[in-house]
Amino acid sequence: MIDIEKLRLDTPSCEKVLHFNNAGSSLMPAPVFDALQRVLRDENEVGGYEAERRAQDDIQAFYSEFAALLNAEPDEIAFVENATRAWDMAFYGLHLEPGDRVITHGSEYASNYLALLQQSRRLGFEIDLVPSDESGQIDVEALDDMIAPRTKLIAITHVPTQGGLVNPAAEVGKIARKHGVLYLLDACQSVGQIDLDVAEIGCDILSGTGRKFLRGPRGTGFLYVRKSTLEKIDPPFIDLLSAKWTGANSFEFAKGAKRFENWESYVAGRVGLMEAVRYARKVGLANIEARVTGLAQDLRAALSAIEGVSVHDLGRKKCGIVTFTKDGIAPKTIADSLRADRINVSVSPITCARLDLEPRNLEALTRASVHYFNTHDEVALFVDAVKEA
Template identity: 40%
Template structure:
């Protein structure tokens, strides 16, 4: 197979029903699943309908473990370190709450780009007296590793990083931050929601204790599924707030929490969705994450350059040019981001729009009420990019005319 995936794109798109209906640039919100992923879901549902839901659980459980093996391969770890949850936010919240009680003076260090859902989860710790502190950014807008080093003391209990922020193309230095956390023995959580399925995610190299991400994004998995990695050596420090007969099975004398990551799972799950997830993970592994990453980088760099030539369009990405992710943030003169998204949707072009709540610390720091967001997948083509660019040029002209008429006496 070629490194660029170009030779396979026609086949991959033909195997993805949504590609025939829409031009999809909202992969950071949720991507388009393949027909094989849909078939895996419906096949398991049919088993449940014809054999009985509990009886069909035998095959469903096998597919769940198959998904666990593929997820472990994706993250470079053992399957015992993988749990499945209903969302990335649920995964992060369960791991955070399992850290135990917070005391006045405990410190949590976060990047300025931290996901709003994670910040919301930290609220109770702050109410208990913990201090939430923002790590300064470097000249490119990324989390500054030297600044982080200067903030470390004995009261720091957690370093939390959103690796690829939801509001643009920045790629934070997750591995370098992991080296700091390991050196000082501090718990390190990574939100990899926009990284999973887009770029390599080797948890050993990253040095994280916890990593999570929803599978519906670049992994093209079903909505309602997410991955949670917990470093085996860190597991004993976590006490989940909720347990059941799966996460804490009866050993004949007591209900004892599992020693593996399944202490964060529950006995009742959608085996149909996990069957679909198994297929999506398999497809990503067989294509090769490195190859996927190279294609996304090439397409997004080409698109960024062209967007920069559109009058009235301002790119809002942070990070080093040429070293950014497949998420492209912008604003367009004369257009509200959400109105722009709706207008393009009417033409069969999907993209995203983010308000302040998704990344509140960064959006407020940059005085951005909202951004429009293009998210590129390996499924996208040069022809789709041309169509998007032409649509944005037309809207830029329309927005300019509106602004001119509004400002006229």
């Protein structure tokens, strides 16, 4: 059982504003803030190098904490500046050639799909879109049938930014293993709200952020790369941390996933993200997932009962992201109205999810994301505010 009162004490600004924008930028728990401040104070007092030296235990704990979170090995984890750059470090290092095929889905995040388009133009591979089933999630049977001899990669987003859909990541993993195809999973919106196990999912690569449901600092992210996949990726750029200069005309990559890191990094953020993972693990990811899912179900049901409000979340399984529209009112107008009532939400525009929203004739959605520190009373207050918006 989650002690909501304790968690709310760790999130003091909850008492001032209702936060329903955790998919955009979640509230930082007090222990994470304290960890950040500790490193920043050291940087102020003794300088960056000495501050980093003092933080070495926490820096090393970053790898073990993430390994425990994902059921991975510490040397399969890299610290990267954000989720998109983590995804890019893996994707842009793949050996794709003219005639190769990459499979993705209409729920793919804009930054990822733009990278696919750019590399397709550069390298000449083809992009295949797996269709959705009747629920809106990836059609796994269709995916199985689409795999061809030149299919080299399946790249999907676990939870899209524009809705509560949870794509069947583990089922996709079974298909990828069956055909021996690399599998890249964007877990930016799922890590921290869903209990993730890379062994169960079967992905070769997984990327994510620190600032969303993990409640870590902005400007932090991570990358998981399975050991057996490391040699299949040529990092798009390297430095004196990710590689060793072994001779005038030779070098070798760092061991493990550190080959995807930069020497210069946000040390305070890395320590803060480590503390955020540790905090989430103490709460328990299974506990978090159960509470977030339950609150979101209640919110969807209540919003659906409001005249003129439509909930637009797809999929058989849904998560803590809840998206909706209200007849005659633009999503940004709703967001501005709610913000005036001290309720924070986000807006998902078509430019973040064109392949998904355009076929549904949706220009934008209001996105209200719950987290475990939200309460049923807050959900009721939120619903009342939407009625009045």
